Every structure is written in structure tokens, then in C-alpha cells.
Amino acid sequence: MYILSIDQGTTSTRAVLFDKQGLPAGVAQQEFTQYFPADGYVEHDAEEIWATTVTVCKKVMAEKGISASDIAAIGITNQRETTVVWDAETGKPIHHAIVWQDRRTAPLCKELQAAGKADMVSDKTGLLLDAYFSATKIAWQLDNVEGARELAEAGKLRFGTVDTFLLWRLTGGKSHKTDATNASRTNLFNIHTQEWDQELLDLFRVPACMLPQVEDCSADFGVTDPELFGGEIAITGIAGDQQAALFGQTCFEEGEIKSTYGTGCFMILNTGDKPLKSKNKMLTTVGFRLDGKTTYALEGSIFNAGTTIQWLRDGLRLFPDAVVTESLANKVGDNPGVYLVPAFTGLGAPYWDPNARGGIFGLTRDTGIKELVTAGLQSVCYQTKDLMEAMAADGVRPKALRVDGGMVVNNWVCQNMSDVLGITIDRPVVTETTALGVAYLAGLRVGFFESLDALKQHWQSDRRFEAKWDDEKRSTHYAGWLDAVDRVRTDK
Numbered sequence: 001m002y003i004l005s006i007d008q009g010t011t012s013t014r015a016v017l018f019d020k021q022g023l024p025a026g027v028a029q030q031e032f033t034q035y036f037p038a039d040g041y042v043e044h045d046a047e048e049i050w051a052t053t054v055t056v057c058k059k060v061m062a063e064k065g066i067s068a069s070d071i072a073a074i075g076i077t078n079q080r081e082t083t084v085v086w087d088a089e090t091g092k093p094i095h096h097a098i099v100w101q102d103r104r105t106a107p108l109c110k111e112l113q114a115a116g117k118a119d120m121v122s123d124k125t126g127l128l129l130d131a132y133f134s135a136t137k138i139a140w141q142l143d144n145v146e147g148a149r150e151l152a153e154a155g156k157l158r159f160g161t162v163d164t165f166l167l168w169r170l171t172g173g174k175s176h177k178t179d180a181t182n183a184s185r186t187n188l189f190n191i192h193t194q195e196w197d198q199e200l201l202d203l204f205r206v207p208a209c210m211l212p213q214v215e216d217c218s219a220d221f222g223v224t225d226p227e228l229f230g231g232e233i234a235i236t237g238i239a240g241d242q243q244a245a246l247f248g249q250t251c252f253e254e255g256e257i258k259s260t261y262g263t264g265c266f267m268i269l270n271t272g273d274k275p276l277k278s279k280n281k282m283l284t285t286v287g288f289r290l291d292g293k294t295t296y297a298l299e300g301s302i303f304n305a306g307t308t309i310q311w312l313r314d315g316l317r318l319f320p321d322a323v324v325t326e327s328l329a330n331k332v333g334d335n336p337g338v339y340l341v342p343a344f345t346g347l348g349a350p351y352w353d354p355n356a357r358g359g360i361f362g363l364t365r366d367t368g369i370k371e372l373v374t375a376g377l378q379s380v381c382y383q384t385k386d387l388m389e390a391m392a393a394d395g396v397r398p399k400a401l402r403v404d405g406g407m408v409v410n411n412w413v414c415q416n417m418s419d420v421l422g423i424t425i426d427r428p429v430v431t432e433t434t435a436l437g438v439a440y441l442a443g444l445r446v447g448f449f450e451s452l453d454a455l456k457q458h459w460q461s462d463r464r465f466e467a468k469w470d471d472e473k474r475s476t477h478y479a480g481w482l483d484a485v486d487r488v489r490t491d492k
């Protein structure tokens with residue numbers, strides 16, 4: 001028997017089978033189209049997301065030679081905040097999904113900030129009043145798709161983050177639910193009461209009848225339409241991908257921290273049963289919710305990590321495959337002398353400057369491809385340092401960081417991360433921690449996995465990286481980064 005995890009990421013959809021030991025037994029993956037219709041706009045076609053989901057699930061089952069009855073449960077984890085609005089009757093999205101990176105609603109956020117609403121929003125949601133989150137992305141669709149607002153008010157449209165849209169489709173339109181982690185990323189969910197909040201709904205002009213029911217992360221979300229995979233399969237786990245990674249890294253205890261390097265980078269600290277309010281623009285969010293008990297987290301969100309590597313590869317065509325970036329950086333050493341600030345879609349934590357755009361600084365006549373690539377890789381380490389500094393100012397100073405995601409196969413990145421941060425970097429054997437985390441959540445519900453304690457035993461170190469830089473080198477290089485960031489900021 002297996003758990004089937006659907007990991008619907010920003011650039012690709014994956015289906016991963018996990019066995020009882022929490023080891024991947026099969027994986028299928030498919031990329032899908034990114035739409036950039038205007039400066040700061042990022043969209044996905046939810047139909048394509050759905051098609052890739054069905055394809056990868058069928059593929060991984062066929063490759064393993066298994067049927068629906070071999071799958072104990074399905075877990076869904078997803079790119080968070082990305083907003084889908086669809087017709088309740090036909091199931092058709094009314095517009096392309098507006099992706100978490102999309103900045104089109106920054107002016108609306110500014111307006112609401114000017115009206116003095118920022119504190120109320122952040123007190124209730126733990127987030128900032130920012131275009132990153134779903135609320136203004138829903139409002140934009142209702143205001144810009146003809147007739148949408150009237151249909152929404154008449155109860156004819158549904159909203160969902162990607163988990164909810166996939167759940168709706170997987171269950172043949174029978175289940176309109178989400179989990180507390182995804183709800184906590186919308187700017188509409190009160191993280192203290194764990195309910196949708198009418199004052200927030202009124203502020204963002206979102207009709208309550210569009211919203212999904214919010215469940216624990218491990219819950220009975222519904223069963224798949226038997227037509228899809230040749231039999232019903234229970235869907236018993238849902239979590240936003242970054243929270244799923246926290247769970248997959250078994251950061252169950254207060255003070256445990258992980259950072260995931262995929263399209264963006266997200267550092268999440270487990271803060272236990274109390275929401276910790278940051279003084280430094282870190283987000284307070286739901287880490288996971290089990291048996292009605294919420295574990296809170298502090299999060300630093302960086303919008304561009306792997307996208308920088310993709311841009312260097314596809315935009316500038318500096319190399320054919322991300323895998324070669326490690327050997328290029330090894331030729332340069334531990335410091336390229338060039339700073340690349342990848343503010344392609346503005347700066348996230350701790351700056352939150354949606355209008356900033358990227359820059360490259362410190363170019364000399366002998367700067368070449370390998371230096372640019374190394375600066376791109378290193379930008380991820382410096383951005384992580386920015387988050388660590390913000391957390392330190394909130395009184396949190398971890399000594400080690402568990403890392404995962406597509407970028408951490410790169411040993412240069414992990415070593416440089418340790419040098420730049422001055423702490424130990426721990427890389428687990430299973431770096432598919434996002435998919436693993438939601439497999440744990442789904443499996444706990446159906447008795448496939450026993451307990452959190454038993455899951456803790458699954459975590460295995462692949463490699464540990466220790467810092468080699470001295471304090472002086474660390475602060476000199478970091479000062480150069482801060483100077484570069486300062487030059488792209490628009491809000492000083």
C-alpha cells in the first residue's frame with residue numbers, strides 16, 4: 001500500500017508515491033505554462049494545472065503497476081495563495097489563476113493601507129496587507145471579469161486556492177474544502193478564531209458564499225470520482241506546500257525551523273501553540289492544525305530563488321541545465337564579487353517592496369558567465385540571511401537550519417548558505433519534503449502512519465554543511481549585499 005501525494009508547485013505538478021517508511025516509491029512530474037501578460041503579472045491556466053495533475057497521477061500509478069485499491073489515501077499540497085475562481089455549475093474557471101507572485105493588486109493594497117486598514121488586517125491574519133495574498137486577487141477577478149461580481153453574490157461562483165480547486169475536480173464537484181494552512185494565506189482568515197472573518201470579507205469585498213469550508217490538515221476531505229483512477233480513493237491530507245515541507249522535515253516542536261528552495265524560498269519556524277507577532281515583517285501563519293489544535297509558525301517569504309536560475313538559463317541562456325551551475329560556481333570559489341538582486345517581482349520579506357525590480361552590481365571587465373551564475377546562486381543565500389537577521393531581531397537565533405527543495409541538490413549553495421549564515425545546514429535524504437509532509441498528514445488520518453513520534457524516526461541526514469567563513473568575511477560580504485539591495489529599493 002502507498003500514499004499518493006499530489007504536489008502542485010509553481011512551475012510543475014508532481015505525483016509521488018510513498019511507502020510505510022516514508023520513502024518515495026515512484027514519482028512523475030510535468031511542467032506547465034507560465035503566463036506573464038504584463039509587468040508584474042503572473043498567471044496559470046487552472047485547466048492545465050488540472051490536466052497535469054491527472055496525467056502525473058495516472059503516470060506514477062501505471063509506472064508502478066498499481067491500481068486505486070493499492071493507494072491508502074491521497075494528500076494534496078500546493079503553491080499557496082494562487083487564486084482560482086470558478087463557476088459552481090460547470091466547474092470552469094472564470095479567468096486564469098492569479099499566481100502568488102503576481103503584483104497587479106499592489107495599487108489596491110496601497111489604497112487600503114492609506115485608508116488605515118493595514119493593522120487590522122495584520123492583527124487578524126498574521127499577514128501583511130500585500131498583493132501576495134489571495135484576497136485582492138479574488139477581488140480583481142470579480143471586478144474585471146464581466147458579470148463576475150453579480151454571479152458571486154448570487155452564490156454561483158466558488159473561490160479556492162489550488163488545493164481546493166483540485167479537490168473540487170477530484171471529487172467531481174462534491175467537496176468544497178480547504179485546510180487551515182491554505183486558509184491562513186488568503187488575508188480573509190482570522191488565525192486566532194480559525195474562521196473566515198466578516199470584517200475582512202467586507203474590506204476586500206468577497207462574498208462569504210464563495211469560500212470553502214476549513215478543515216484540519218489531516219481530515220476527511222472527500223473521495224475521488226471513481227471514473228478518474230478506476231476506483232474511489234480517500235483524500236485525507238491537505239496543506240500549503242511550505243507548511244507541508246515543515247511537516248515533512250518533522251519540525252513538530254517549537255523552535256524547529258526549515259527553509260525550502262523551489263521557485264521561491266520560504267523559511268518557516270515552528271512557534272508552538274501561540275502566534276508570535278514579528279516586529280520585522282515576518283509573517284505569522286498556521287504551521288499545521290491537527291485534531292483542532294493549531295500549531296503556529298513564523299515565516300519569511302522570498303519571491304525569487306529558483307526563478308533566478310531559470311532566468312539565467314532561459315532568459316539569458318547562460319547554460320543549458322541548472323545542474324551545471326554547481327561546477328560553474330566551484331570554478332569561481334566562495335565569493336563572485338558580483339551581487340545579483342533578483343527582485344523580478346518586487347522584494348518579499350523582510351522588505352515588502354512590490355515596486356522594486358532586479359539589479360546586478362559590481363560588474364568588471366572580467367565578469368563572465370560563471371561569476372553571474374555564482375552571484376545568482378549566492379543571492380539565495382543572502383536573501384536567507386536577510387530572513388535570519390529579521391528573525392534574530394525578533395529574538396530567534398537558530399543554530400541549524402534544515403533545507404529542502406529543488407535547489408538544495410546543489411552542494412555549492414548549501415555550503416555557501418552555511419558560510420553566509422554562520423550556522424549548520426542540514427540536508428535530509430528525502431528532499432521531496434513537501435510531498436512527504438502531506439503524505440504524512442494523509443497517512444496519519446487512515447492509520448498508514450502511526451504517530452508524530454514514529455514519523456520523527458524517519459528523518460535521515462544526507463549531509464551536514466558547516467560554516468568556513470570567519471565573522472569578518474561574513475559581515476564584509478553581507479554589507480555588500482545590503483548595499484546592493486538598498487539600490488533597488490523604491491520605498492526608502
Ligand SMILES: Nc1ncnc2c1ncn2[C@@H]1O[C@H](COP(=O)(O)OP(=O)(O)O)[C@@H](O)[C@H]1O
Pocket residue numbers: 009010011012261262263264305306307309310322323324325326405406407409410
Ligand atoms: N542543481 C541545481 N542548482 C540550482 N538550482 C537548481 C538545481 N536544480 C534545480 N534547480 C532550481 O530549483 C527549482 C525547482 O525546484 P522545485 O522544488 O521543483 O520548485 P517548485 O516546487 O517551486 O516548482 C527550479 O527553479 C530550478 O531552477
Ligand SMILES: O=P(O)(O)OC[C@H](O)CO
Pocket residue numbers: 008009010011078079080081100240241242262263264265
Ligand atoms: O511553488 P513553490 O514551491 O515555490 O511554493 C510557492 C509558495 O507556496 C508561495 O507562497
